Amino acid sequence: MNKGILVYAEVNKSNYVQPVFFELVSEAQKLSQKLDNTPIMALIITKPGNSKKFNEGFEKFGVDKVFVVEDDKLENYTTEFYAKAALDAISKIKPEIILIGATNQGRDLAPRIASVLHAGLTADCIELDITENGKLAATRPTFGGQLMATILSKSEIQMATVRQGVFKPMEKDTPKITEYIYIKPEIYGMYERVKILNFIKNIDIERNKLLDAKIIVAGGKGMKNPQGFGMLQTLADKLNAEVGATRGAVEMGLAPQSMQIGQTGLTVSPKIYIACGISGAIQHIVGMQNSDKIFAINIDKESPIFEHCDYGIVGDVFEVIPRLINML
Amino acid sequence: MKILVCIKQVPDTTDIRWTENNTIQRDGLESVINPFDIYAIEEALKIKKTRKNVTITVLSMGPNQATEALKKAIALGCDDGVLLCDKKFAGADTYATSKTISSAIRHYFSDFNLIICGQFATDGDTAQTGPSIAAKLDIPQITYVKEIVDSNEFYVTARRELEEGMETVQAKLPALVCILKGDYEPSRPTINGIKRAQNSKIRILTLSDILLDPDEVGLKGSPTYVSKAFRMIKKHRCEFIDLKDIPAKIREVTNTYE
Incomplete structure (x- = not known):
């Protein structure tokens, strides 16, 4: 056995x-x-x-x-x-x-x-x-x-x-x-059929900061443009948080792949997760649902993200977030 | 040079509907070629465009309707299609699937130089079938390939996209390569391609053709089985709050660890 x-x-x-x-x-x-x-x-x-x-x-x-x-x-x-x-x-x-x-x-x-x-x-x-x-x-x-x-x-x-x-x-x-x-492996008779020709290290090979973050501010397609993500960065700086993104936002070119949270990206579990302009596709939810408290800001009250959060704020991210930044 | 591309027909997972019993409503679910496999086809076509005497055979396992996916691959420029189709293949996990596919390859396409697969399938998302086929055929594998840089009958050079960086490797052929999605729009079928696809005959291989026992394939031949399937349990319950309440709610949490 x-x-x-x-x-x-x-x-x-x-x-x-x-x-x-x-x-x-x-x-x-x-x-x-x-x-x-x-x-x-x-x-x-x-x-x-x-x-x-x-x-x-x-x-x-x-x-x-x-x-x-x-x-x-x-x-x-x-x-x-x-x-x-x-x-x-x-x-x-x-x-x-x-x-x-x-x-x-x-x-x-x-x-x-x-x-x-x-x-x-x-x-x-x-x-x-x-x-x-x-x-x-x-x-x-x-x-x-x-x-x-x-x-x-x-x-x-x-x-x-x-x-x-x-x-x-x-x-x-x-x-x-x-x-x-x-244990001695029996690999002497073997010859390598795959040769590594070169390896170019990513500049940031450190453990991804999102994995250790206490607070994550994440943006989805609703953040619309680079200015939207700039706003998230300001909010994150105020909260001493890291910025993450959904696959949709990454595909729109708003954030790099290394920031992607979800089934095809990172699985994170911070104390606080603030989902901004994220509709709540299941593939994103599986990557963040282990967060302790999830806040969601979205303009559409029917958005599925509100089924997976602890605190929901219905409103336009471009109005809510600047006001929130001022309050902190 | 002979290239085999393994493709899978998958349900369009962006459009899932649920039955009352919380199972996936499969009837009427649109089927598409797995998006990663589209790029596997593209990479094969790129080699065909740059080299002489390259033939591309597309291989799939699935129900009869998967012939549509194979015809689409032919319309895109592949030469012929083969479908592994038998009721006994149903319920196969990645182990049994790779056993079935590798057995077909060994008996009918043993003169292949290169096998190209998609890295993931969007329905199962396991990324296991490709490496498992390579293991069964005892050939080298290169996974997470962003681009095939070059290939001829003797070797393949490929650029891998890994967590820590980009790696370029060269494998002696025969070998198997698993392809990630590319950063480009996949090509569309040409009119000539569509005509060729319409006139093409998809070869069907059944269990008796590939010389395996019934207990080596399908659910019987699978070391794993699904004991239950369920909708994700919601871990959070929403309370709608006002913007002005956010800072206090954040402080409630941060006070616990600061």
């Missing part, structure tokens, strides 16, 4: 473990309680000697065992080498559940290995639970977020990917005494 929850610790190009890993480990702790405290394990794949610098994080978040696969050939992520390294490790670990961050790398790697493992894989989950029979119940939005589906797996290994920001990272009160197990 397979045992334990394995969480993939993705080392990104800036050489730190993706924050989603710590969020997933924290959620795995809850799942473990419903599975007779099954062990929480991590898998890290990287260049030789690199994993040690992350040990403190593993211990703080209560990881029981870390499986380390290090090799010169694993300095940069390439699908086939990493998939082989992960599969070699998984065949030794034999976990019952594998959780992977729904990052570019995670969503490249997860289906590749699930396909070989004949494992059920549920993408981009927003809720994880354990059924009475001890199975992973993974809930995800489908049909552009209009429908939620809870998915179970018949396979021995059950896999899920989860986006950053869905779960909250929670450190343990006392660090774990973590066990480290080194």
Whole structure:
């Protein structure tokens, strides 16, 4: 019988473990309680000697065992080498559940290995639970977020990917005494069929500020023009907040893609979310509904955004927001 | 050079209606080619325009009506269409779908050089079928591709758009590429294309053609299943307030963490 929850610790190009890993480990702790405290394990794949610098994080978040696969050939992520390294490790670990961050790398790697493992894989989950029979119940939005589906797996290994920001990272009160197990991957005979020719880093490779913001002021198509978004920035400055946008606003060129909140963008959970000129398409709602308090300003009282907020203000954003700025 | 483009016909998710039982009203739902797959077709056509002797076969799995999507692809300039169509394929998850498609490719199109898929489908949004096909065929994959920079029978060079930046990679063929939406308007079918599409015959492959067992496909062959589907639970309840009350309501929250 397979045992334990394995969480993939993705080392990104800036050489730190993706924050989603710590969020997933924290959620795995809850799942473990419903599975007779099954062990929480991590898998890290990287260049030789690199994993040690992350040990403190593993211990703080209560990881029981870390499986380390290090090799010169694993300095940069390439699908086939990493998939082989992960599969070699998984065949030794034999976990019952594998959780992977729904990052570019995670969503490249997860289906590749699930396909070989004949494992059920549920993408981009927003809720994880354990059924009475001890199975992973993974809930995800489908049909552009209009429908939620809870998915179970018949396979021995059950896999899920989860986006950053869905779960909250929670450190343990006392660090774990973590066990480290080194695994040698069988990749010597392999040769790389995909070569990285170049990589141009985005200027802002820091963790997106929206993910840590206490307050977010977000604009939709109703903000109409760059002046509208300028106004949101003024409001955000007053509140010490960050500015976000809907897909519609991004598609209109009012805001960059990095500011997009929703199913195809970021999932955020600030204390206060102020939705301005946002109609409330479900695909946006799934990315912000975990905010503590949601304020919505919209001219149309029938707008769906008012079904997903705590405080509604019916009015023209171009009148309401300047007045609000003056009041703060 | 032989290119296979995998496309999916999806319901137009911008126009979802609900039944009384909170299930999606599928009758009368407009079907379209998955918007990401349109760009997969575009990238294949770009290669066809710049190189000689390129043929593009479009492959789909779905009900009979998916032939419309394949004909549209032909109207856009693809050479021929193949539909994997069998009642036993129904209910397939990404694992079973990729098994079905890869088996068809292995038996009928093993001379392919390049497979192009859309990165996501707008209905399921899993981004899993492409990499899963690549795994089953044991070929390299390049996901999150914004643009195919160049390709011939031996390699493909592609620019990937990732969270941390832009990466350009080169893969030895045969390989599979997953395409993001492009920043351009996709082309429209030409009159000649439409005529060609009307006269074209879509090849249909059934379960017995692709040499798989009934329990390897469809719902039976899927390691996952939907245990329940429901409308999103609303997490907030709206109280309408006046503009003048906003600052106090904000302070109520900020006082809790400051």
